[in-house]
Amino acid sequence: MHISEGILSAPVLLSGGIIAAIGTYIGLKKIDLEQVMPVALLSSAFFVAGLVHVPLGPGSVHLMLIGLLGVMLGWAAFPAILIALFLQALFFQFGGFAVLGVNTVTMATPALCCYYLTRSWMNNPKTRPAAAFLAGFLAILLASLLTACALALTDTGFTTAAQLIIAANVPVMIIEGSITMFTVGFLAKVQPEILHLNYA
């Protein structure tokens, strides 16, 4: 889902940077002392998940865990994803520094949306697994659409880009849905307070 350097036009890069900066500012404001470590752990998980390739479907894709980050972190997903993306660009040459803002927005916004969308269902143990699966699934779908939007705003056609990205990411949606479902289920049993952090 990382857009490479040298594709997007300057206005898109700039607006991505501004939105990412605002999101990160709000996210940082919402992190307090107890929540620092969960944010760092999930940021690390995101950082490493990019190396796990999903050898299914037509394209080359990898895990992102953005649904899980959204559900667990809310607004704090912005700084978590920004830092992980920065380090991925630095160490793995994923994406790039100029596209950091846009890539943060395309991945952190879906995380935030999933947080708000599924929050009310998360509290009910009956709907929790479905809500978690949906969060993991939807986050990738939204991120694909946003990536296609960013590409379309430059010059690539939206439909072609969207089709390519979504088709490649269908296996990831299902895998991430399952991962989010099981992780949330496990955390709800072992460490319920981590899921009910009041970030919003």
Add this chain to the structure above:
Amino acid sequence: MNRSRILTALLFAVLFSFFTLPAEAHKLNVFCWAGDTEVYGEVFFSGGRKAKNVVVHVQDAKTHTLLLTTRTDEEGKFQFVPPQQAVQQKQGLLITVETGDGHRGEWPLAADEYLLTESVPPPTEQLPIKESATASVDMETVRVIVQVIVRQELERELLPIKRELAEAREKKISSRDILGGIGCIIGLAGLLAWLQANKKKKKRSTDG
């Protein structure tokens, strides 16, 4: 307390289990090497998947003017004859590949990398073998023939090596990079926690 310890251990176990997986960046990798008369290249995604049927642009490295376009085959490979214009002006080439879904890769090919072999006449040149075989052997002809044969043999032997050298030029991710990244994140978390603890302390001292 015990629970959170178990949880942290589990999360770390998950993180570290990723190290056993092949570590490659998620990007479009392009690499090229020059043969005798043609430039060869391969395009693949991280994880090893070949980029089939994608457009390859060959640009002048300095001015970025498009010199020629080609496509990768079913195995993600492509080859092209360096454009006449570039050969004459000894331009460096920049080979770029875009897949349309946001992936882009490029590979610079310096002029002397592909011009090296151009200085010698290409092997397709008509050689006066028949005449020289019957008549007394002209030393110049022998020299040319030997040169061509040696070049062809060297090319055959060296191409795989050139390919590997080109491939090795691409940065690969090591476990050092992964650990470095995780270390950075934990360090940043520590910094944030320290700042917040300081703030709390100050607040407490002003309150009390």
